[in-house]
Amino acid sequence: MRAKDVADPSAQIDKLIAETTDWRGETLARVRKAILAADPAIVEEWKWMGSPVWSRDGIIAVGNAHKKHVKLTFANGAHIADPENVFNNGLDGNKWRSIDYFEGDTVNAPALTRLIRAAIAYNQSKLKKKAPPRRRADAKAPGRRET
Secondary structure (H helix, E strand, O other): OOHHHHOOHHHHHHHHHHHOOOHHHHHHHHHHHHHHHHOOOOEEEEEOOOEEEEEOOOEEEEEEEOOOEEEEEEOOHHHOOOOOOOOOEOOOOOOOEEEEEEOOOOOOHHHHHHHHHHHHHHHHHHHHHHOOOOOOOOOOOOOOOOO
16 A cells, blocks of 8 residues: 555545455445545544544444444444434434444445535534524614614
8 A cells, every 4th residue: 555545534434445345345345436426525534543533523433344234333323313224323322323234144235325415414404503694784783873
């Protein structure tokens, strides 16, 4: 791997998938493809000593290939509607929720992409709440008197 690639999160994720030569690498690649299909502005990151992270206006999800499963953990999963019941782990939590993929499981890419879009919408709604209120055009400027 070139020195430039070491700092490139996408290259690190490529390397992780390539080095995970069993079903887990294939599953992680399918999950990644569904995530990136959700929005072209999604940013890939490499955090926490080797975990792929996908962000858009905040963290969306973290992916990991464990010994017996692939886990995709949503940072704000408890706040995201899941009408297709894609989440299958962490359902009792008040923040994080995840999807565990085991050998033989299929990745429902369209449903996952919709869930990713819902996570982005949630992240963006949090940003709007933090934004300072916009001044109305007809409001008086501070310190000015009407004549």
